[in-house]
Amino acid sequence: xxxxxxxxxxxxxxxxxxxxxxxxxxxxxxxxxxxxxxxxxxxxxxxxxxxxxxxxxxxxxxxxxxxxxxxxxxxxxxxxxxxxxxxxxxxxxxxxxxxxxxxxxxxxxxxxxxxxxxxxxxxxxxxxxxxxxxxxxxxxxxxxxxxxxxxxxxxxxxxxxxxxxxxxxxxxxxxxxxxxxxxxxxxxxxxxxxxxxxxxxxxxxxxxxxxxxxxxxxxxxxxxxxxxxxxxxxxxxxxxxxxxxxxxxxxxxxxxxxxxxxxxxxxxxxxxxxxxxxxxxxxxxxxxxxxxxxxxxxxx
Numbered sequence: 583x584x585x586x587x588x589x590x591x592x593x594x595x596x597x598x599x600x601x602x603x604x605x606x607x608x609x610x611x612x613x614x615x616x617x618x619x620x621x622x623x624x625x626x627x628x629x630x631x632x633x634x635x636x637x638x639x640x641x642x643x644x645x646x647x648x649x650x651x652x653x654x655x656x657x658x659x660x661x662x663x664x665x666x667x668x669x670x671x672x673x674x675x676x677x678x679x680x681x682x683x684x685x686x687x688x689x690x691x692x693x694x695x696x697x698x699x700x701x702x703x704x705x706x707x708x709x710x711x712x713x714x715x716x717x718x719x720x721x722x723x724x725x726x727x728x729x730x731x732x733x734x735x736x737x738x739x740x741x742x743x744x745x746x747x748x749x750x751x752x753x754x755x756x757x758x759x760x761x762x763x764x765x766x767x768x769x770x771x772x773x774x775x776x777x778x779x780x781x782x783x784x785x786x787x788x789x790x791x792x793x794x795x796x797x798x799x800x801x802x803x804x805x806x807x808x809x810x811x812x813x814x815x816x817x818x819x820x821x822x823x824x825x826x827x828x829x830x831x832x833x834x835x836x837x838x839x840x841x842x843x844x845x846x847x848x849x850x851x852x853x854x855x856x857x858x859x860x861x862x863x864x865x866x867x868x869x870x871x872x873x874x875x876x877x878x879x880x881x882x
Contacts, residue, residue: 792873792874793871793872793873794871794872794873795869795870795871795872796869796870796871797823797824797825797857797869797870797871798871800825800829800857800858800860800869801857801858802855802856802857802858803829803856803857803858804854804855804856805855806851806854806855808851809847809850809851811843811844811847811877813844813877813878813879813880814879815840815879816876816877816878816879817839817840817841817844817876817877818838818840818874818875818876818877819836819838819839819840819841819845819848819874819875819877820836820837820838820839820872820873820874820875821834821835821836821837821848821849821852821872821873821874821875822834822835822836822837822870822871822872823835823852823870823871823872823873824868824869824870825857825868825869825870825871826868827859827860827866827867827868828859829856829857829858829859830856831852831853831854831855831856831857832868834849834852834853836849837872841877844877848875848877851875852873852875
């Protein structure tokens with residue numbers, strides 16, 4: 583059996599070799615594998631260090647600088663002399679300025695009429711300046727003089743006295759003007775007026791409990807027992823409190839205190855108070871009041 587197997591393998595090998603070498607040349611060449619080139623050309627490329635680049639190489643990496651813009655065209659005008667310009671000249675100036683053409687404009691001189699020397703001499707002289715004002719504050723304005731003895735002379739005629747009629751050391755005559763009469767009624771004191779009765783409010787006595795404010799009108803219905811505290815020195819605690827319409831104390835604020843521990847005891851004592859409720863016709867709102875709680879040191 584082993585021989586049959588070897589014989590079959592040998593016959594198969596001979597048949598395959600016969601088929602392989604018996605084929606034409608083109609078919610045989612097609613079975614030959616193409617040779618793969620083993621020589622590979624490597625291209626080495628080195629990049630320059632940006633820190634080592636010089637000024638010329640760094641300029642190649644940046645874009646070329648743009649040339650500066652041309653300076654604006656300046657129009658120069660010689661306006662040292664002023665003269666009227668026609669509309670045609672103005673239109674020409676505007677047209678040349680719109681085209682950007684530099685130009686120089688010279689204005690013709692303004693001719694003034696010549697003045698002859700004879701005209702200057704014959705011109706009227708300017709009016710003279712007014713005289714400076716004279717200070718007449720120290721000058722007597724007028725002395726009124728009337729003569730009641732002369733029957734033919736009118737009464738009350740005034741005579742003005744100028745500067746030439748006054749001399750140094752000369753006394754002025756007393757004025758004969760009638761003094762005004764004053765009505766004695768204006769000098770009399772006014773008659774006494776009747777006193778108007780003024781009603782002053784009578785201060786209400788403080789309540790026995792020392793409560794002040796709107797809540798003092800309400801009657802306290804119940805009070806808790808006095809707290810047991812140790813009093814070293816006499817102290818006073820002033821509290822401000824608000825009472826609701828039903829008579830319950832809602833909140834308490836300390837106004838003045840002498841001792842912090844006694845303040846807490848006074849607040850607990852006042853929070854247990856109950857007041858009479860408000861009547862139906864009264865405003866149903868909270869009322870406030872103040873009370874001073876005194877803590878006295880016991881005497882031996």
